[in-house]
């Protein structure tokens with residue numbers, strides 16, 4: 001049985017249809033990337049998958065059970081949401097934000113136990129941010145905040161991570177480190193469903209790619225197969241070459257920019273370091 005199934009889900013805001021009979025499934029330990037242009041319905045789909053929005057028709061199943069009918073605390077113990085932009089009004093310590101992950105496991109009035117704190121510190125150590133634990137969350141960088149939210153998700157004990165553009169706002173180094181963390185955690189059995197505006201990131205760390213255009217799935221399958229020049233054109237209406245690079249990675253090269261004068265004065269050549277994959 002699939003871990004999560006999106007079964008012919010349709011959803012709209014005040015009668016404007018946004019998701020139209022969306023259908024795909026997610027297996028345990030998979031990294032699934034949702035690709036689609038702005039406004040295609042990716043964030044809406046994530047919120048339906050989290051049980052925050054009830055579909056107008058169709059359903060989202062977690063191990064065969066409709067997410068919408070599960071108590072929110074039970075969903076929170078299984079699924080962690082890492083939102084796109086995260087700001088807190090109050091100046092919590094990074095440690096306090098990470099500890100919030102324990103809330104779904106606690107009664108209404110509670111104090112965090114030593115074991116909760118131990119879990120939070122272990123999650124921060126895993127992500128190399130333990131040194132930030134006493135810093136105000138509002139004063140650490142965007143990348144560090146994103147890592148704190150992932151530590152919170154780990155502390156939550158969830159095995160499914162739903163992430164909305166997780167590398168948004170991160171510098172290049174932090175983007176790569178975050179992708180590596182996702183790949184490592186997936187190797188340990190965690191499941192990731194994430195949106196991205198970078199087809200390359202989908203190629204680098206995803207097992208599966210689901211492409212969404214106008215609220216409809218236009219392609220779904222193995223990341224390497226689905227992230228093709230044809231599908232990227234159908235999705236974004238711009239020509240992108242998908243090519244093999246050294247080390248087994250594939251890269252995307254925008255055709256519209258290819259052949260322009262490089263800032264060094266040399267021309268960028270088609271076959272400079274890549275060979276066309278297809």
Ligand SMILES: Nc1ncnc2c1ncn2[C@@H]1O[C@H](COP(=O)(O)OP(=O)(O)OP(=O)(O)O)[C@@H](O)[C@H]1O
Pocket residue numbers: 013018036037038039040041042043044045
């Ligand atoms: N709360 C809302 N109320 C009304 N319409 C909304 C709401 N949230 C999103 N929409 C609309 O639903 C459509 C899909 O939005 P959504 O945020 O799901 O797209 P997206 O693919 O995540 O976009 P982006 O890549 O720009 O983040 C858009 O037309 C958007 O304007």
